[in-house]
Structures are given as C-alpha cells and as structure tokens.
Amino acid sequence: MAAPAERARQLREDLERHNHAYYVLDAPTVPDAEYDRLFRELQALEAEHPELRTPDSLTLRVGGKPLPEFGQVRHAVPMLSIRTETDTEATGAQAFDSRVRRELGLTEADPAVEYAAELKFDGLAMSLRYEHGVLVQAATRGDGAVGEDVTQNIRTIRAIPLRLRGVDAPVLEVRGEVYMRRDDFDKLNERQRELGEKTFVNPRNAAAGAVRQLDPAIAAKRPLSFFAYGLGEVRGWPLPATHGATLDAFVAMGLPVCDVRTVAAGAAGLVAFHQDVAIRRDTLPFDIDGVVYKVNDYVLQERLGFVTREPRWAVAHKYPAQEMLTTVEAIEVQVGRTGAITPVARLKPVFVGGVTVTNATLHNFEEVERKDVRVGDTVIVRRAGDVIPEVVAIIADKRPMKAVGHDLFAQEPEYPPVTMPSHCPECNSAIEKPEGEAIARCTGGLFCPAQRKQALWHFASRRAMDVDGLGDKLVDQLVDAELLHTAADLYHLTLEQVANLERMAEKSAQNLLDAIEKSKQTTLPRFIYALGIRNVGEATAKDLARHFGNLDALMAASEEQLQQVPDVGPVVAASLAHFFAQPHNRDVIAALRKAGVSWAEGEASAAVSSALAGKTFVLTGTLPSLSRDEAKDLIEAKGGKVAGSVSKKTHYVVAGEEAGSKLEKALALGVPVIDESQLKALLES
Numbered sequence: 001m002a003a004p005a006e007r008a009r010q011l012r013e014d015l016e017r018h019n020h021a022y023y024v025l026d027a028p029t030v031p032d033a034e035y036d037r038l039f040r041e042l043q044a045l046e047a048e049h050p051e052l053r054t055p056d057s058l059t060l061r062v063g064g065k066p067l068p069e070f071g072q073v074r075h076a077v078p079m080l081s082i083r084t085e086t087d088t089e090a091t092g093a094q095a096f097d098s099r100v101r102r103e104l105g106l107t108e109a110d111p112a113v114e115y116a117a118e119l120k121f122d123g124l125a126m127s128l129r130y131e132h133g134v135l136v137q138a139a140t141r142g143d144g145a146v147g148e149d150v151t152q153n154i155r156t157i158r159a160i161p162l163r164l165r166g167v168d169a170p171v172l173e174v175r176g177e178v179y180m181r182r183d184d185f186d187k188l189n190e191r192q193r194e195l196g197e198k199t200f201v202n203p204r205n206a207a208a209g210a211v212r213q214l215d216p217a218i219a220a221k222r223p224l225s226f227f228a229y230g231l232g233e234v235r236g237w238p239l240p241a242t243h244g245a246t247l248d249a250f251v252a253m254g255l256p257v258c259d260v261r262t263v264a265a266g267a268a269g270l271v272a273f274h275q276d277v278a279i280r281r282d283t284l285p286f287d288i289d290g291v292v293y294k295v296n297d298y299v300l301q302e303r304l305g306f307v308t309r310e311p312r313w314a315v316a317h318k319y320p321a322q323e324m325l326t327t328v329e330a331i332e333v334q335v336g337r338t339g340a341i342t343p344v345a346r347l348k349p350v351f352v353g354g355v356t357v358t359n360a361t362l363h364n365f366e367e368v369e370r371k372d373v374r375v376g377d378t379v380i381v382r383r384a385g386d387v388i389p390e391v392v393a394i395i396a397d398k399r400p401m402k403a404v405g406h407d408l409f410a411q412e413p414e415y416p417p418v419t420m421p422s423h424c425p426e427c428n429s430a431i432e433k434p435e436g437e438a439i440a441r442c443t444g445g446l447f448c449p450a451q452r453k454q455a456l457w458h459f460a461s462r463r464a465m466d467v468d469g470l471g472d473k474l475v476d477q478l479v480d481a482e483l484l485h486t487a488a489d490l491y492h493l494t495l496e497q498v499a500n501l502e503r504m505a506e507k508s509a510q511n512l513l514d515a516i517e518k519s520k521q522t523t524l525p526r527f528i529y530a531l532g533i534r535n536v537g538e539a540t541a542k543d544l545a546r547h548f549g550n551l552d553a554l555m556a557a558s559e560e561q562l563q564q565v566p567d568v569g570p571v572v573a574a575s576l577a578h579f580f581a582q583p584h585n586r587d588v589i590a591a592l593r594k595a596g597v598s599w600a601e602g603e604a605s606a607a608v609s610s611a612l613a614g615k616t617f618v619l620t621g622t623l624p625s626l627s628r629d630e631a632k633d634l635i636e637a638k639g640g641k642v643a644g645s646v647s648k649k650t651h652y653v654v655a656g657e658e659a660g661s662k663l664e665k666a667l668a669l670g671v672p673v674i675d676e677s678q679l680k681a682l683l684e685s
C-alpha cells in the first residue's frame with residue numbers, strides 16, 4: 001500500500017482526470033460505481049489525515065466547472081447534492097430514519113416521520129426559472145453556486161412547458177432532472193453509428209452531451225426528457241406545506257413529475273418503497289441508480305438544515321450498480337442453434353446488477369471490432385434485469401502494453417485485435433458472414449454437434465414436443481454417445497441404450513422412454529415449432545398451422561403462398577421455404593411420422609370467428625386457476641394474441657394476484673383490465 005500522501009495525490013489525479021472526461025468531454029472513463037469508490041477512498045483518507053486535505057481537493061467541490069462557452073448563471077438558491085446511502089439493503093433506509101429522528105429529538109413514543117419517496121433519476125440536474133409563469137432561463141448545476149445558461153437547448157425539450165398553467169408568480173424556479181429514455185438512447189446510438197459519429201456510453205452521458213451542445217439545432221435532435229423534483233428560488237408563490245404537495249402542484253401546472261412516488265410513513269414505509277422499486281427497476285423506461293427519500297414536511301426540513309452542501313433531510317438510497325469494471329480473461333465463440341456465431345468475453349468474476357457475472361456477450365464480430373475488445377482489457381460490464389450481461393466499452397488507458405524492440409519508449413498492445421474465426425470451433429465447417437449482415441454463421445448445419453445438440457434441446461423442450469425429463473445435459477450425453485443424430489432417433493432409443501448412460505438409473509431410463517412415447521401425440525403448431533426453423537417462433541407456428549391446416553400443405557407452399565399468412569413476411573417465408581427444400585429435413589420429418597409422431601390435421605381455416613380473434617392480451621400476476629401457459633394457449637386457440645408488455649394497442653390486461661407495473665400501465669393508458677373469470681366468459685362467448 002502506498003503512503004497516505006502518495007495515495008491521496010494519486011487519487012486526486014485520477015479523479016480529476018475522470019471528472020474532466022465526464023463533465024467537459026462528456027466521455028466518461030470509468031463507471032459511476034468506480035468513481036464513487038475512488039471518491040470515498042479519498043474522503044476517508046482526508047478524514048483520517050486532515051493534513052492531507054488541500055484547499056482545491058475534489059472532495060470540497062461538487063459537480064463540474066461551467067464551460068466558458070455558455071453564459072454563467074449564479075443560483076439564487078444553491079443547487080445541492082444529496083448524501084448517498086451505499087448500504088443497498090433495508091438497513092440503509094433504517095439508518096436514515098434513525099438519524100432524522102435523533103436530530104429532530106424524537107423518542108420511540110413519537111409517531112413515524114412522514115417521507116416523500118421518489119426515484120433517483122440518472123441524468124443531470126437542471127434549474128428552470130419561470131417568471132410570471134413563462135420559462136426565462138434554464139441552468140445546469142455547475143459547481144452548485146454557478147451553472148451554465150443552457151436555455152436555448154432546454155427550450156427544445158418538448159416535455160418542458162414554456163408556460164406554466166395557472167401560475168403568475170414573479171419567480172418560480174423548478175428543479176429537476178433532464179434524462180434520456182433507454183429506447184431513445186438506443187435509437188440515438190444507432191443513428192450515430194449509421195452516420196459514422198461517436199456513440200455514447202450511457203443515456204446520462206448522452207443527455208449531458210445534448211444539454212451542453214453549443215448548437216441548439218443539434219441538441220434539438222437529441223431525444224431528451226425531464227422530471228421535476230424540487231424548488232429553487234420562489235417569490236410570490238404560496239408554498240405548500242409538504243414536498244409531496246409541491247409535486248402535486250407541479251403536475252397541475254403541466255410539469256412532468258414521475259408518478260412512481262409515494263408518501264411513506266417511517267422506516268418501514270421507506271423499505272417497502274425501496275423494495276417495490278427494486279422489483280420494477282428493469283421495467284422502467286429509463287435508468288435509475290437508487291431512490292430518494294425526503295422528509296415531507298417543510299417545517300421539519302428547515303429544522304434539520306444542512307451539513308456543508310447536503311441537506312440532512314434527504315438521502316439517496318442506492319441499488320447494486322448495473323455497470324462495473326472488470327477484466328477480460330479470454331474471448332471465445334459460441335455456436336447457437338441456427339449456427340449463429342457469438343463472441344463471448346470470459347471475465348474476471350464481478351458483482352453487477354445483483355449477481356456475479358463471469359461471461360458477457362459481445363454480440364457479433366462487428367461489435368468486437370468497433371469496441372476493440374481484447375484479452376487483458378479492462379471493460380465496463382452492464383447487466384440490467386434478465387438481460388444477458390454485455391461489454392459496454394473498454395477503458396483504453398488500462399490496456400496491457402509491452403515494449404517493442406530496443407526502443408525504451410515504444411510500446412504496443414500485449415494482445416492482438418480479435419478477429420472472426422474462419423472455421424467453426426465445434427465442427428470445423430466454414431464460417432460465413434453474408435454481406436451486409438452482422439451475424440456470422442457456421443455452415444455445418446445439423447452436422448455441427450453444437451447446432452445439433454441445441455436443435456434437439458429445442459425439439460424436446462416444454463413448449464415444443466414436451467419430452468419430460470429430456471434436458472440439455474441428457475441430450476449432450478445422447479449425442480456424444482452417438483445415439484442421437486436426428487430428432488427421429490429419439491423414437492428408436494431402447495431401454496438398454498438409455499440405461500447404459502452414465503449416472504442413469506433403470507427407473508429414470510424407463511421414465512424417459514415413457515415421456516418420449518407420450519410426446520408422439522402432439523399438435524401441429526407444436527410440431528412446426530419443434531422443427532426449429534430459423535425465424536419461426538411459437539406464434540408463427542400457430543399462425544402457419546391455422547392457415548394451412550395440415551403439414552403437407554405447409555411443406556408444399558411457395559414463398560408467395562407463405563406470405564399470405566398474417567405476420568409472415570419475406571424473411572420468414574424464405575426461412576421456411578429454405579428449410580423444407582432441404583432433403584435431409586424432409587427425411588427427418590418423414591422418419592418422425594413413420595415412428596408414430598402424429599397430430600390432428602384439419603382443413604385450412606379462414607379467419608377464426610371468435611370474440612377474441614385479432615385481440616391482444618397481456619397477462620400479469622398469478623391467476624387463481626390457470627397457469628400462464630394455459631391461459632396463453634386458451635387465448636391463442638380462440639385466435640387471440642398474448643403480448644409481453646402493455647401499450648395503447650393492448651385490448652385487455654388479464655390481472656391476477658400481485659399484478660405489478662403492467663397493471664399500473666394498463667390503468668394509466670385506460671386499457672380494460674379483466675380477471676380470470678371474465679377471461680373465461682370471453683373465451684366462451
């Protein structure tokens with residue numbers, strides 16, 4: 001460990017550099033969690049060794065220097081920051097409540113303190129000054145005392161009213177957060193990429209870049225949003241009694257206020273809010289890194305006051321970071337069911353988004369090249385919700401380097417750039433990447449064991465042929481033992497063959513054979529889906545079965561005829577035609593039928609006549625008697641569709657117990673909400 005003075009100097013230097021990259025260049029060099037860690041280390045070091053505290057230390061300054069290009073704005077009421085609670089557990093909320101109670105001199109006999117609880121948005125703070133209800137100025141926080149005048153850019157944000165409804169106060173400063181939604185961010189980056197311009201690392205960074213764009217015309221093209229969460233200078237506007245009431249007043253004025261907020265009683269209320277938001281975090285359309293608790297009553301806020309630049313009446317309660325730093329130990333490729341070659345980074349284990357991550361997808365080789373990810377690199381890894389962890393970017397100045405020749409100063413990267421392999425690591429077939437496509441594929445087809453195994457897992461899976469007990473491990477064993485080449489081989493397995501596999505008892509072998517036998521009786525949609533045709537998911541399989549009625553008609557259909565099916569476009573039609581044109585696929589289908597796989601065949605059906613035809617449903621929560629799959633099957637059998645998220649186009653939301661954000665969204669959009677019994681009535685109508 002370096003001496004404290006040396007360590008402090010190093011930390012200050014690193015933090016200054018990160019700060020400059022973040023605030024001035026709008027191109028952060030480390031994730032927030034890493035910056036916070038370094039910052040806290042410096043704070044702790046200075047607390048322990050006060051002699052090391054320099055007057056210009058970063059720990060005494062908040063935010064960035066205003067850019068000289070913008071006019072300066074002195075904030076009449078300083079823009080403060082909030083103390084962060086890094087204990088992401090319930091105890092973090094309890095500690096804040098205890099502190100507030102202690103400082104207010106409350107005893108256990110006193111009632112719970114009331115808090116306004118809201119989200120901590122991950123954007124940049126903005127002060128909007130309205131005079132007589134008209135927006136006259138917008139300023140960034142800057143260093144808290146002096147910010148930048150970004151009025152021209154802010155006026156381009158549609159969510160921000162240029163005139164407040166029903167307000168004629170001489171001065172009303174509204175404070176809030178300018179942010180970018182994740183979908184807007186993804187679209188923006190896609191556009192930047194197409195234009196060959198630099199992409200942004202995260203939405204906050206893109207938002208900051210847009211706000212501080214010198215050219216308002218460019219800023220206007222960046223999709224920004226805004227939420228109001230507080231007050232600055234106020235003259236001639238009667239102050240409500242609480243923070244919560246202020247937010248309600250904002251709504252009435254036409255300001256956007258996030259409706260994920262509540263008034264909570266005591267620590268228990270805060271904990272409940274923190275947990276509720278944790279569950280919904282990934283369904284929010286924007287990033288948050290925590291929630292904020294504020295003592296609701298302004299009189300109590302006044303009594304609590306401030307410590308340096310932070311109010312004692314507020315705290316930001318964090319969640320586990322969704323982006324962290326780690327290093328790449330290897331870069332390997334994975335072969336998917338349809339041969340797609342995906343580069344994967346093997347990582348030094350890192351705790352991110354609430355779990356330990358050891359692999360992250362690099363999507364495809366164009367991405368690898370664009371991001372220039374190499375072995376040994378320090379990378380930003382992101383994991384949000386159920387999404388596969390991904391490598392966001394590399395930290396260029398942490399790349400391991402080696403000396404070149406005898407020149408003392410010449411250096412080159414220790415590891416070479418990663419290139420796309422020419423042959424499949426599983427079967428050695430050629431890898432092809434069609435011109436204009438991002439995905440490279442192994443050309444081995446079902447000859448490739450990796451593809452064959454996954455095709456067989458898929459064939460046996462629950463929503464396909466539903467062979468109970470035939471999981472991926474067992475398929476691997478059967479393929480490796482050369483017992484399974486095609487799906488049809490499943491139906492010729494003998495008890496002896498299965499029982500001879502390692503770790504396989506006679507009883508389980510018999511169970512497996514029974515399950516295989518049972519799977520012979522299936523339905524046409526399941527069979528079509530089980531074939532694992534590229535671009536043909538469950539919904540398409542159902543549409544195809546309904547349209548053609550029987551398999552022979554489907555196999556004989558031309559691409560034009562296939563495109564007559566609702567939702568089947570040229571891409572899906574081409575996949576189907578290609579699949580059925582392959583003799584070996586036709587052979588496997590014939591062998592499956594010969595082995596006894598069968599289903600009820602019908603006539604080609606015209607449109608289903610039912611109250612549900614063409615209607616879109618969203619299921620949420622637990623229904624009293626139907627499982628999610630059962631409800632889905634029933635709806636689809638009647639010609640309805642089941643979607644994953646609620647939009648204006650949703651016809652019904654079927655809500656059960658513990659329905660969450662989908663229910664709220666339905667109510668907000670005015671989508672009819674029904675329960676299981678109403679669904680059953682609809683199904684019978």
Ligand code: IVH
Pocket residue numbers: 080081082083118119120121122123124125126141177229230292311314
């Ligand atoms: S209130 C006195 N409320 O967090 C409290 N800030 O560290 C002043 N932020 O610069 C801020 N969401 O950019 C407040 N619901 C929220 C917030 C929020 C995000 C940001 C804001 C501020 C920083 C404070």
